[in-house]
Amino acid sequence: MSRQQNITEVGATRLAEGRLNIEPTGPVPSPALEDIFKEGKKMTDGAGREIIPHHDLIRCVESLITSTGDDMRREGLRETPERVIASYATLYGGYKFDAAQIAKLLKNFEEKSDEMVLLSHCEFYSVCEHHMQPFFGKAHIAYLPDEKVVGVSKLARLLEVFARRLQIQERIGTQIVEALMQHIPGIKGAACILQAKHFC
Secondary structure, three states: OOHHHHHHHHHHHHHHOOOOOOOOOOOOOOOOHHHHHHHOOOOEOOOOOEOOOHHHHHHHHHHHHHHOOOOOOOHHHOOHHHHHHHHHHHHOHHHHOOHHHHHHHOOOEEOOOOOOEEEEEEEEEEEEOOOOOEEEEEEEEEEEOOOEEOOHHHHHHHHHHHHOOEEOHHHHHHHHHHHHHHHOOOOOEEEEEEEEEEOO
């Protein structure tokens, strides 16, 4: 296996694990790619995570398309790799939110209420982690407050944070409930129901 093939496979693994920093607008400022392969250098972001060069990601998508038997020289496919990489910023945008950002998202305020808060029939779109095929549907999110509440729009944002990742349907619901229970003081309970159609 060549050095370049090995780095490409590492990049695919880091993408699947949500640890790949994608720059959709252009190449990541970096040394020449051939120098990285030759000297074994690794590029990292501010958090120390490895960054796969943008042009290397493009080559990965080109290889996938070519493996289907289609011709990358065909006019309709020439800009497809760029579009695919750019779309990842949205499809997997949930990875940009860490625990601190989720806590900030669920900033709460005082409101004497003990009635159930419910967001129903909220659309979501996600990608199956087993086949990288889309699944989508409706979510119903509810919680029982004590003296602290969050805006209903924040529930929709929380859904987006966890759906926009490589996921399974069951985990999205669990993560939403755990986040609500952790970040809303005095909360008496929370629930999340997901109804979805899967392409895989």
